Amino acid sequence: MGLLTLFFIQEGWAQNSTPTPDYGLSFASHEVTKDQRTSLSLTPEEPFTIKEDFEIRFDFSLKRLIDAYGYVLRIIANDSINIDLVSSPEHDDFHDLNLIIDNNPPQIHYDHQDIGLRPLQWTPVTIKFETRRKKLTVSWAGKTKTQELPFANLRTFRFFFGANDFGRFNTSDVPPMILRHIALQRVNDKTIQWDLRRHGVGQVYDNTNTYAAIAKNPTWLIDKHTTWxxxxxxxxxxxxxxxxxxxxxxxxxxxxxxxxxxxxxxxxxxxxxxxxxxxxxxxxxxxxxxxxxxxxxxxxxxxxxxxxxxxxxxxxxxxxxxxxxxxxxxxxxxxxxxxxxxxxxxxxxxxxxxxxxxxxxxxxxxxxxxxxxxxxxxxxxxxxxxxxxxxxxxxxxxxxxxxxxxxxxxxxxxxxxxxxxxxxxxxxxxxxxxxxxxxxxxxxxxxxxxxxxxxxxxxxxxxxxxxxxxxxxxxxxxxxxxxxxxxxxxxxxxxxxxxxxxxxxxxxxxxxxxxxxxxxxxxxxxxxxxxxxPLSTTDVFQDTAPRIARASYYSILVFILITGTLATLAVIIFVRRKKKAPAVAVMTTATTTVAHDAARHAHESEKNIGTIYLFGGFQVFDKHGHDITGKFTMTIKELFVLILIHSVKFEKGISTTTLQEYLWPDKGDMSARNNRNVNIKKLRGLLEEIGDLTIENNHAFLQLALGKNVLCDYHIVSRILATETPLTAQTAETLLRFVKRGNLLPNIQTTWLDNFKSDISNRIIDVLLEYSQTLNATKDDRVLLEIADTIFHYDSINQEALVIKCSVLNKKGKYSLAKTWYDHFVKEYKTLYAESYPKTFDEVIS
Known part of the structure; x- marks a missing residue:
């Protein structure tokens, strides 16, 4: 907090006016493990095809001047030539900031004192390509330097800030930097600009909502205006x-x-x-x-x-x-x-x-x-x-x-x-x-x-x-x-x-x-x-559908408009759909296809492949059907259950603040955050073993996204209970399949879970009792007995369940068994309430 506070003070604030919200993308650097470092790709799918002169501009700030090695910007031309802007302030053989072309010693370089660079201070940077004149110019804080560009026929360009995983050019060396106002300007063309203020989840569109850049492990400064x-x-x-x-x-x-x-x-x-x-x-x-x-x-x-x-x-x-x-x-x-x-x-x-x-x-x-x-x-x-x-x-x-x-x-x-x-x-x-x-x-x-x-x-x-x-x-x-x-x-x-x-x-x-x-x-x-x-999430979140955002697609679109060939359009739509990632459904209580999904899951659950059970006890099977429950430590198990249950019940999932309050209430904010990050990393590894199951971080809320090949009994049961229509035979069978296993997480005893246990127990009992009223005691005796036994799991002295159990057994000619159940119920009722059960056996079975 202190680091960013200094950054805020740096820009100043007139106390009689409202300050401009801070925004930009802050990059995680060497202070975190390699897989947690930040990257921003302006070309996540295809490179930009640029035949004319162009320049790329951005505002740059270093959070610190030491331990600041890494790639500010890596440009890959023709998928074969690297043009790198590298921060290397503690290397005797290099200057603080260097432009390296195709791995040759830098001709353009700057030292911090040359440009007056201080920690947490914005400076403008421009890199200009004049491809026909074979000239490259860098301007940093107004100081301009030029060198020959030793290549001709450069046509395609990829732009990566920080880390990247593009082929042999991949790197995890990231300087501790902050960026904003990234702009790509082509000669005689409109500027494409990413302000890095409003953003989506893992992606950020330019100011026209056309070009999507992909960010990994981002920290958006603007989010500090929406999150306590x-x-x-x-x-x-x-x-x-x-x-x-x-x-x-x-x-x-x-x-x-x-x-x-x-x-x-x-x-x-x-x-x-x-x-x-x-x-x-x-x-x-x-x-x-x-x-x-x-x-x-x-x-x-x-x-x-x-x-x-x-x-x-x-x-x-x-x-x-x-x-x-x-x-x-x-x-x-x-x-x-x-x-x-x-x-x-x-x-x-x-x-x-x-x-x-x-x-x-x-x-x-x-x-x-x-x-x-x-x-x-x-x-x-x-x-x-x-x-x-x-x-x-x-x-x-x-x-x-x-x-x-x-x-x-x-x-x-x-x-x-x-x-x-x-x-x-x-x-x-x-x-x-x-x-x-x-x-x-x-x-x-x-x-x-x-x-x-x-x-x-x-x-x-x-x-x-x-x-x-x-x-x-x-x-x-x-x-x-x-x-x-x-x-x-x-x-x-x-x-x-x-x-x-x-x-x-x-x-x-x-x-x-x-x-x-x-x-x-x-x-x-x-x-x-x-x-x-302070801001609301709607003030900073980009909620826009992806658009065709590359020069090649624009060319195809022009061709379509000229020729009017609908078949070509259909082909393009088909190709783009094929390129999309498999759909992942965030866990909700949507009910449109519950019956169909329930039946499918009921059949698939027999295989125990990619399955999570919470009813009757915590149990997890991986994508190959192996039981991996033992791999979940108590902390990781509770962390997983917290995120899972909140994701099912609440649209946003669980806030990181609430998570820390539940799991690490005695630790300071920094220590709790470190514990959270370490355990979430371990949990993500286990989720990969289960299948298509991911944790999404959306504005300091963690939410579990459940793929179609993963089954979770709590998710299915919650969807069935959320339906407004009465149970059908199909959904009732699926509901009973899961809830008859036993109570929700009986071996996890913690205060926060009590409300969830009570809530779903009451809903299960109410729905099953309502469904039992539609059944015939003679034709549906098996289902009615199963309903009664299931209700007793959640309420051992439920009087309606006693009536169902004893009545059905009596009609099946099992009078003595019905009386045994009644006597057992009366004894337990007396123990819990310290008074006698008011109904006689004959009244119960009548």
Missing amino acids: VHAQQFTIARYPSVAFNSATGTVYATDKNHVYTYHLSDGQMHHARVRQGKPVYIDANQLLYIDATHTLVNYDLYTNVLSAYDFDHQRWQNSDTTYNLPNYWHNNKFYNSFDRSVYTFGGYGHFNYKNKFMRYDSASHAWIEVKTQGSIPPRYLGALGLTAAKDKALIFGGYGSESGKQELFPQSFYDLYTFDLKTHAIRKLWERKSEPGEEDIVFSNSLVVNEEDSCFYVLSFPKNKYENYIKLRKYSLSKPEWQVLADSIPFQFHDEHAFCDLFLSKATRQLVAVTSHKQIDQYKINLYTINYP
């Missing part, structure tokens, strides 16, 4: 509070004995033990960093306390350690420079919501109610932020009631007000009424105002859930319009004992999300960052 990065996690003691210094990018956290500081610029975490004094001993205390006075203050309204912290002497002004019950949970706070006072608004305590603005009077050492022009309905869990001029406060949303009484119709508010810091006038800007059945959401303690774009940013989360997810929202300042940005942040919300806040770091051009939740007598603090301004 887990920056830090730490645990503090009682009486927690959090504040932020926007100018330096410093997070402050306090507990009863320490003051913690985390610096976004370098990722360093420090803590100092308080030598004298104490923060306010109250669970709902608040912390505020005052930019104007460079002061950290801790306060509580109920006890009339405001205490400043002395960084030099590590002491608080407050010495009172009396604990008081909070009366202003989740109040909002800000510093008013007009009267040099700390203000608060709202809060909750003792069954009442608050709506007063309070000011701390330093002369009387007391909180005083502010007389306002206008009012805001009482609330807490709302957001507040100041405008750039610090003359107005925006107050948005929250949960409360018009009367302030918790008993009288509490509700979520979705309204926006301004409070004038000078006149204390309140003005309502807009309000949106909640829709019937709409989930109540509440907001972070702070919001971030972006007046230039007439919007503000705020964190939101459902109020009535414990296992929660925070979403970043962008709201208009002028009307009730909003959109959800970025990915989600995990959050455990326990009302008073959980807290989240949002800050803008001007120092590092990032939004910072801080969450806190109680764990016994401690609090876990998590910090997340996202580059500013």
Whole structure:
């Protein structure tokens, strides 16, 4: 994070304007293994045929100047001649940057000092080919050098940045570079330009969506505007509070004995033990960093306390350690420079919501109610932020009631007000009424105002859930319009004992999300960052169908148009379709061909070739039918199951943040990321043994793509259960084939899996019971008994299954066996519920 932060600062940012989102392709270099290094091919299928003069241009930046050997650009002419732009800064026999033609010593070269190249600074590069004059010119940061091009009749050109695997010219030597604005300009022709801003999955189109370049192992800088990065996690003691210094990018956290500081610029975490004094001993205390006075203050309204912290002497002004019950949970706070006072608004305590603005009077050492022009309905869990001029406060949303009484119709508010810091006038800007059945959401303690774009940013989360997810929202300042940005942040919300806040770091051009939740007598603090301004995935993702993108195809198309030969067109379409890779279906709950697929899979499952079983226990067979379950360690098994189950149930799969929270919660972000990458690499190797099964990384979400030759029982069962039409005999047979094996992953006991187990168990039982109502007890006795036995796997005291089992057995003349089953059920019912089963055997079989 620190490396890219420096890059952001390099370009500068006027604090009163919205910065341009950072974009470009960052190349993984020698810091990773060879198969994880980055490549970008402008000619993934066929070379460009270029008979006239042309030039290729791009913006270039090195992330570091040492350990920076590698191929910036490799051009292959006529599939036989290499023209290489090579970074070699630590080689005595070469210069820092060299143009090597057909493996001859370079005539064109540059040293870093020649062009003023510094780490993380953009410089423009142009390579111009004048093929008829047999001349080649390189311009780097405005410094131009020319040499003879010792070849004639160059007609085709391939362009590779970083690594490539093209025949004998393949290389894995990649410099630690960043590229953007790649352009190919032919004489008297339109420029083909890849800005490397919007991109697809593994490919990026030029600005006309015509020419596709292929990227392997890409890191798109723009994605840092759509994805939260887990920056830090730490645990503090009682009486927690959090504040932020926007100018330096410093997070402050306090507990009863320490003051913690985390610096976004370098990722360093420090803590100092308080030598004298104490923060306010109250669970709902608040912390505020005052930019104007460079002061950290801790306060509580109920006890009339405001205490400043002395960084030099590590002491608080407050010495009172009396604990008081909070009366202003989740109040909002800000510093008013007009009267040099700390203000608060709202809060909750003792069954009442608050709506007063309070000011701390330093002369009387007391909180005083502010007389306002206008009012805001009482609330807490709302957001507040100041405008750039610090003359107005925006107050948005929250949960409360018009009367302030918790008993009288509490509700979520979705309204926006301004409070004038000078006149204390309140003005309502807009309000949106909640829709019937709409989930109540509440907001972070702070919001971030972006007046230039007439919007503000705020964190939101459902109020009535414990296992929660925070979403970043962008709201208009002028009307009730909003959109959800970025990915989600995990959050455990326990009302008073959980807290989240949002800050803008001007120092590092990032939004910072801080969450806190109680764990016994401690609090876990998590910090997340996202580059500013935040974007949605639709802002950066290229979703376009491939087009014919090579000169040869254009030539054929012209021929077609001239001759009107439809047969030729048909041939071309056929050829292009044949060239396409085999289809891979991302796992979804699509239901159009469930019956057909289910029957086919039912037959193929007998072979156990390329098969994954989750019901009855984890078991995997490779593409040859060999059982390779033993190759899955516990971590890789859980990693695989996490990605698989989330890919089936959720459209996007599982976020890398959630994955790290589940598997490596006690590790720092860097360590967790390394563990994740290593284990995913191992998992991908095992998936290749199974068959056409791949893990796709789409905007920090991992998704499993399942090919047609791989069978997964959980995938098939989920598709069948997702159908809106009732089961047929065919789909019921397939469903029973898999689910009668037993419960979902009975040998994996982990908290995150419980909800999935419960959900699919309930759905299996409901669907099978519904289907059983359509069957005849005499004709379909075998199926009914199988349904009953299967339901007992998931619910050992299911009364409907007992009725089915005993009734069918009784009608088949097996009265004693039916009675045995009944007695067994009654005994287990008594054990679990500590009461007798209410129905007699005769009532069950009647």
